[in-house]
Amino acid sequence: MRSWKGVKSFTDGFSSKQAPRQPHFELVVVGTSLGGLSALETLLNGLPSNFPAAVAIVQHRHKESNTGLSEFLQSCSLLPLQDAADKAAIVPGHVYLAPADYHLLVESVGWFALSTDMPVSYARPSIDVLFESAADAYGHHTIGIILTGSGGDGAQGLARIKACGGLAIVQDPQTAESQMMPKAAIATTAVDWILPLADIAPRLIHLCQPVIR
Amino acid sequence: MNNLEELEIQLLLEGVFRHYGFDFRNYALASIKRRIWNAVRAENLRTISGLQERLLHDPVCLERFLLGLSVNVTSMFRDPTFYLAFRQKVVPLLRTYPFIRIWHAGCSTGEEVYSMAILLHEEGLYHRCRIYATDMNESVLRQAKAGIFSIHLMQEYTQLYLKAGGKYSFSEYYTAAYDNAIFRSTLKENLIFSQHNLATDSSFNEFNVILCRNVLIYFNNTLQDRVHKLLYESLGTFGILGLGQQETLSLTKYEDRYEELERREKLYRRIQ
Numbered sequence A: 001m002r003s004w005k006g007v008k009s010f011t012d013g014f015s016s017k018q019a020p021r022q023p024h025f026e027l028v029v030v031g032t033s034l035g036g037l038s039a040l041e042t043l044l045n046g047l048p049s050n051f052p053a054a055v056a057i058v059q060h061r062h063k064e065s066n067t068g069l070s071e072f073l074q075s076c077s078l079l080p081l082q083d084a085a086d087k088a089a090i091v092p093g094h095v096y097l098a099p100a101d102y103h104l105l106v107e108s109v110g111w112f113a114l115s116t117d118m119p120v121s122y123a124r125p126s127i128d129v130l131f132e133s134a135a136d137a138y139g140h141h142t143i144g145i146i147l148t149g150s151g152g153d154g155a156q157g158l159a160r161i162k163a164c165g166g167l168a169i170v171q172d173p174q175t176a177e178s179q180m181m182p183k184a185a186i187a188t189t190a191v192d193w194i195l196p197l198a199d200i201a202p203r204l205i206h207l208c209q210p211v212i213r
Numbered sequence B: 001m002n003n004l005e006e007l008e009i010q011l012l013l014e015g016v017f018r019h020y021g022f023d024f025r026n027y028a029l030a031s032i033k034r035r036i037w038n039a040v041r042a043e044n045l046r047t048i049s050g051l052q053e054r055l056l057h058d059p060v061c062l063e064r065f066l067l068g069l070s071v072n073v074t075s076m077f078r079d080p081t082f083y084l085a086f087r088q089k090v091v092p093l094l095r096t097y098p099f100i101r102i103w104h105a106g107c108s109t110g111e112e113v114y115s116m117a118i119l120l121h122e123e124g125l126y127h128r129c130r131i132y133a134t135d136m137n138e139s140v141l142r143q144a145k146a147g148i149f150s151i152h153l154m155q156e157y158t159q160l161y162l163k164a165g166g167k168y169s170f171s172e173y174y175t176a177a178y179d180n181a182i183f184r185s186t187l188k189e190n191l192i193f194s195q196h197n198l199a200t201d202s203s204f205n206e207f208n209v210i211l212c213r214n215v216l217i218y219f220n221n222t223l224q225d226r227v228h229k230l231l232y233e234s235l236g237t238f239g240i241l242g243l244g245q246q247e248t249l250s251l252t253k254y255e256d257r258y259e260e261l262e263r264r265e266k267l268y269r270r271i272q
């Protein structure tokens, strides 16, 4: 099918024999619930205006809380931030937020999609749904980050990112307002980094620097 | 996504289309893939190919598959601000018409159809309206026709009704019987429910208002184009189009043919 070819040629392009095994990250997905607001503030504050990857965020929230969050997060970020719209482009250096009461999915490389499928483990938007679809589309060009939160959403998704060759970062539970979500992720996945909140943005900058060939 | 999975999905959808005529080939991939895997698990199978075999040989399995594939999540007065804007911006326009034809495309179990019937009733317009409600899925249409919803939802719906600008007491519109809320039959008088598939069927009338909310997000760009064309051609000049909260006409080919009546609520008016 035409629309599916894009995915294929992308993966082919990067898995060709002489391609450098150097990681090259294009999409950072972030999931958080309880305590997420101030954690996101710290994370976004730490990203410079020339940050090269796209960032997509799921923050669990009440289904009717559609206003305010993106304005607040924009005020913490030098990068342009917006609610992700259906079939919107994923642009490097932009930050996207899952809208209230919709799942945010990565449709294919470069594109989002929304859905109103049933909540997954009581959550819509669901972190697992974003992470799994991101892993499927972006493979080893994905970084998944689990921040403070209650519940276990995101653990499956992070595992999928790892299975597809991406990187998994979890906020050190000791520094998390709510430890459950980071702990669930650590229990399910062989994570690459467990970091205090303040160290996550510097690590991302380091990891996402464009590879010099 | 690995190539084998991609191939299996293509074969499955192609098979369902050729054998049964249901065309999911241009649905948005990421979410349909999740639902296909849900169906594989629900059937106690291990692979998408396994599901394909069962589907092609067992029409009952197809019924279950269709129900699982078409996300039927809906609510009365979903996004109450949409209904508020409809009251304020659209109802005054409708008052000038002697007869009003409305199409709910992808109406699911009918909650938004009954919501609209109530709104129009309160605005004194219902007797002049004919509301056509369609979905591709026959089993949700059967529920919609019945107009019976779980009583446990009524508390939430009452709140939404009030936020939507409801004028009376919501409980006037139904009678409670055991666990059910049965909606008044007068609300059904001008409703017509029938099967219609946006992916394969054509226009069947000219409408003053078309609501197609939270359906287009399930389609890829090719199918979205087809459906936008269909909706456009089914609207009379100055007809009203209502989309879901997170859907937009911008970037579609039809953007210039409409004006925004209420940007935040995705209410548009055909101008050419």
Ligand SMILES: C[S@@+](CC[C@H](N)C(=O)[O-])C[C@H]1O[C@@H](n2cnc3c(N)ncnc32)[C@H](O)[C@@H]1O
Pocket: A116, B070, B071, B072, B073, B074, B075, B078, B105, B106, B107, B108, B109, B112, B134, B135, B136, B137, B140, B196, B197, B198, B199, B200, B212, B213, B214, B215, B218, B244
């Ligand atoms: C999420 S529900 C939306 C219900 C309602 N419009 C609302 O916004 O609350 C999506 C509906 O679209 C229907 N649907 C999906 N594909 C369709 C198609 N090709 N033709 C007609 N209906 C379709 C599904 O059966 C489902 O009932």
